[in-house]
Amino acid sequence: MKALQELARKNIWQISPDETSLDNPGKDDARIFLDANEIPYNKPHNRYPDPWQTKLKATLSQVKGVAPENIFLGNGSDEVIDMVYRVFCEPRRDNVVAIAPTYGTYKARADVNDVEYRAVPLSEGFRLDAQKTLAARDANTKVIWLCSPNDPTGNSLQQTEIEKIIMGFDGIVVIDEAYSDFSPAKLFRSEIGKHPNIIALNTMSKAWGRADIRLGMAFANEQIVKLLNKVKLPYNINTLTQRHALDALEHRQDVEKWVRMLLQERGQLMKAFEYLPICERVYPSDSNFFLAKMTDAQSIYKYLTEKGIAVKNESDVELCENCLRVTVGTKSENSELLGALRQF
Ligand SMILES: *Cc1c(COP(=O)(O)O)cnc(C)c1O
Numbered sequence: 001m002k003a004l005q006e007l008a009r010k011n012i013w014q015i016s017p018d019e020t021s022l023d024n025p026g027k028d029d030a031r032i033f034l035d036a037n038e039i040p041y042n043k044p045h046n047r048y049p050d051p052w053q054t055k056l057k058a059t060l061s062q063v064k065g066v067a068p069e070n071i072f073l074g075n076g077s078d079e080v081i082d083m084v085y086r087v088f089c090e091p092r093r094d095n096v097v098a099i100a101p102t103y104g105t106y107k108a109r110a111d112v113n114d115v116e117y118r119a120v121p122l123s124e125g126f127r128l129d130a131q132k133t134l135a136a137r138d139a140n141t142k143v144i145w146l147c148s149p150n151d152p153t154g155n156s157l158q159q160t161e162i163e164k165i166i167m168g169f170d171g172i173v174v175i176d177e178a179y180s181d182f183s184p185a186k187l188f189r190s191e192i193g194k195h196p197n198i199i200a201l202n203t204m205s206k207a208w209g210r211a212d213i214r215l216g217m218a219f220a221n222e223q224i225v226k227l228l229n230k231v232k233l234p235y236n237i238n239t240l241t242q243r244h245a246l247d248a249l250e251h252r253q254d255v256e257k258w259v260r261m262l263l264q265e266r267g268q269l270m271k272a273f274e275y276l277p278i279c280e281r282v283y284p285s286d287s288n289f290f291l292a293k294m295t296d297a298q299s300i301y302k303y304l305t306e307k308g309i310a311v312k313n314e315s316d317v318e319l320c321e322n323c324l325r326v327t328v329g330t331k332s333e334n335s336e337l338l339g340a341l342r343q344f
Contacts, residue, residue: 001171007171072218080217134164146165146176149180159186177201182286201217259288266328273292
């Protein structure tokens with residue numbers, strides 16, 4: 001791995017951590033708070049949030065098995081994805097490499113940040129080819145984006161190929177594990193001690209059932225977390241979100257139950273899809289959704305829309321011609337979907 005100083009944008013490296021934080025050392029033991037121009041009424045909403053999310057990180061640390069200093073929290077993982085560009089990529093000079101197809105935000109934020117995005121198609125069966133992926137890099141490649149289980153394909157990337165990329169690349173490897181709760185695959189967030197160049201992402205938006213609170217997590221080497229902390233807005237995680245996330249962590253047996261139910265439903269729904277005459281292929285999934293190749297995805301998509309059922313049309317996505325991405329719903333939602341499709 002290159003030195004972080006070489007990987008980080010020069011202006012970001014040079015910022016002192018104090019410059020971007022609003023910490024006031026005199027506040028630590030204070031009883032009366034007359035320092036932040038908050039009014040004293042309307043408690044508890046009158047106070048600014050904890051900018052370091054200390055309590056939430058302590059609890060997350062236990063649940064995720066990662067030390068608090070290795071955790072960075074974002075307003076959704078989408079915010080973290082954007083910040084990776086702002087920390088590491090010099091616009092119009094640096095580039096990133098990613099697999100294709102994958103989660104659209106990696107490319108969208110590259111475009112916003114004016115950073116070249118190099119997409120490397122996955123191989124047959126949506127498998128990762130480390131050698132081919134690494135071949136797309138050059139001296140200005142700062143980041144390689146991997147997503148496992150991958151969206152929209154649903155499958156986990158092979159662990160050995162991911163490891164080849166981690167070992168063979170001297171920049172940052174992001175492994176987005178948004179769907180890892182649905183997968184038996186090894187977690188790369190437990191590898192951050194071994195590999196200082198990885199950032200593992202996770203979110204409360206999927207298995208945790210809390211897309212509306214906007215809480216994304218990055219697990220990484222402490223030096224990378226420090227760089228992200230320099231770039232973040234001081235109060236990027238609001239108090240309502242911090243409180244709700246703590247509550248979610250206390251009720252994590254719900255998540256285990258939801259995952260069990262969804263995996264069972266997914267099995268039944270995928271099997272039913274295989275028997276549909278209008279479905280040509282169902283791709284294996286380690287997620288709470290799956291990709292299905294249809295005879296005519298566009299008209300089936302339109303037909304379902306008219307019935308009030310939304311699925312994702314992936315027809316225009318590279319390697320996903322005629323594919324729909326179907327999120328697993330409740331038993332009754334799934335059977336309504338199947339009923340509609342049988343009548344198509
Ligand atoms: C849904 C999803 C996320 C979640 O993003 P948030 O901003 O945390 O809601 C992240 N990565 C992938 C691949 C996803 O599909």
